[in-house]
Amino acid sequence: MFIEKSHFPGILSDIYNVNPYVLIDNLNKSEDVIFDETLNSHLAISYDAVRHILKNHNIYTTKPLAERAEPIMKGKVLAQMEGEEHRIKRHIILQQFTGNILKYYYKPKLIEIFDSLIIDLSGKDKFNFIAELGNKFAILSTFEIIGIDHSQFDWFHVRLKNILKFAIGFNLSEGTQKSSLLSAEELESAILKLIDERKISLKSDIISFILKDSEYNNIINDSDIVALTLNILLAASEPVDKVLANCIYHLYRDKNYTDKLLDGSCSHNLIIQECLRLTPPVHLIPRLIEVDSCIGGVNFRAGELIYSLIPSANRDEKYFISPSVFAPYRSYKSHLSYGAGMHVCIGAQFANMQLSIALEKLVPIINSYVEAEPPKFDGVYTRGAIEYYLKRV
Numbered sequence: 001m002f003i004e005k006s007h008f009p010g011i012l013s014d015i016y017n018v019n020p021y022v023l024i025d026n027l028n029k030s031e032d033v034i035f036d037e038t039l040n041s042h043l044a045i046s047y048d049a050v051r052h053i054l055k056n057h058n059i060y061t062t063k064p065l066a067e068r069a070e071p072i073m074k075g076k077v078l079a080q081m082e083g084e085e086h087r088i089k090r091h092i093i094l095q096q097f098t099g100n101i102l103k104y105y106y107k108p109k110l111i112e113i114f115d116s117l118i119i120d121l122s123g124k125d126k127f128n129f130i131a132e133l134g135n136k137f138a139i140l141s142t143f144e145i146i147g148i149d150h151s152q153f154d155w156f157h158v159r160l161k162n163i164l165k166f167a168i169g170f171n172l173s174e175g176t177q178k179s180s181l182l183s184a185e186e187l188e189s190a191i192l193k194l195i196d197e198r199k200i201s202l203k204s205d206i207i208s209f210i211l212k213d214s215e216y217n218n219i220i221n222d223s224d225i226v227a228l229t230l231n232i233l234l235a236a237s238e239p240v241d242k243v244l245a246n247c248i249y250h251l252y253r254d255k256n257y258t259d260k261l262l263d264g265s266c267s268h269n270l271i272i273q274e275c276l277r278l279t280p281p282v283h284l285i286p287r288l289i290e291v292d293s294c295i296g297g298v299n300f301r302a303g304e305l306i307y308s309l310i311p312s313a314n315r316d317e318k319y320f321i322s323p324s325v326f327a328p329y330r331s332y333k334s335h336l337s338y339g340a341g342m343h344v345c346i347g348a349q350f351a352n353m354q355l356s357i358a359l360e361k362l363v364p365i366i367n368s369y370v371e372a373e374p375p376k377f378d379g380v381y382t383r384g385a386i387e388y389y390l391k392r393v
């Protein structure tokens with residue numbers, strides 16, 4: 001497909017959803033920011049512009065989340081908070097996702113979850129990588145953080161999918177909105193019940209951690225815990241299966257790297273970070289322009305919306321040589337797939353560990369399977385395989 005440089009049909013055009021990367025590779029990143037008619041908003045396309053926007057949170061604020069996230073999270077999510085409130089709450093949560101807690105508490109649990117999912121699949125000649133492995137692994141891992149029993153997978157899965165439509169959809173019908181809001185209410189009740197249970201008997205999950213420390217009681221009330229819990233549930237379960245599927249997708253297309261992983265000459269992390277760069281799961285990050293400003297000669301007025309297009313920043317030739325090539329050994333590796341600045345992903349270490357555990361287990365068996373058909377990709381706000389069938393050779 002030949003597309004004239006700089007002619008961009010828009011994020012919400014049909015052609016974009018079919019293969020955004022062809023269009024993104026054609027964007028002239030030195031323009032920094034273009035106007036997207038379909039979104040009726042600015043679109044930041046260069047690495048410098050995206051990093052500048054994400055790091056300047058006083059000019060480019062997370063206020064759009066009030067519409068997208070607050071109604072379904074039943075309160076303010078971390079990404080909406082600013083100043084002291086953000087700093088304190090982020091610190092409280094971050095303590096649960098780093099260092100020794102990750103290594104000694106979560107790692108064995110995640111290994112156990114992944115092993116049991118692989119055992120479930122061992123009798124099958126064909127399976128859907130997304131529904132039967134990646135998505136289950138992502139959600140059940142998140143259940144460990146929140147303290148949700150694995151037997152409740154189906155109940156939560158349906159409702160999470162429903163609220164996700166609200167968070168990442170465009171032009172939603174009234175029916176979809178209503179159903180998302182109903183699911184949000186049901187999730188809120190379930191989490192409030194969990195909080196009440198933990199008030200009687202503390203466990204090792206994040207809700208117990210917050211409740212245990214009376215110092216936090218003045219800072220975080222029950223409705224904050226609900227919002228934080230839903231925030232983590234959604235943020236943690238949505239992108240991870242997409243990255244994992246992308247890792248397998250790239251490894252099937254470049255078999256050299258499977259051999260290198262097997263003989264130890266390439267690390268799992270190099271593959272994961274390159275997958276994140278080339279095919280990030282989060283494509284769009286919205287911000288409200290708070291004051292009149294300017295990037296690369298483009299003037300903005302206060303009140304306008306600007307979206308950062310992460311895959312475009314990650315494919316900016318100014319930073320990445322041959323940006324559309326899967327090259328895990330590339331010298332500049334600092335992709336923006338986890339965001340940047342004060343709202344940079346809080347779960348990045350956790351996600352990297354999840355992905356590493358999964359990849360370590362998958363690489364030795366990957367050659368026993370082939371793609372039954374190429375994966376089906378979908379999504380413009382977040383993007384990934386929605387169906388990916390593998391079959392035994």
Ligand code: HEM
Binds near residue numbers: 080232339346
């Ligand atoms: C590969 C997996 C993941 C990717 C690509 C990803 C991506 C992102 C991005 C791009 C942001 C910034 C959003 C913004 O600036 O508006 C973000 C924020 C966030 N992520 Fe992740 N995420 C991942 C996994 C996780 C996990 C596993 C968790 C929780 C355990 C998590 C929790 C959060 C939270 C709470 C925020 C908001 C942080 C704040 O505002 O201070 N994410 N993530």
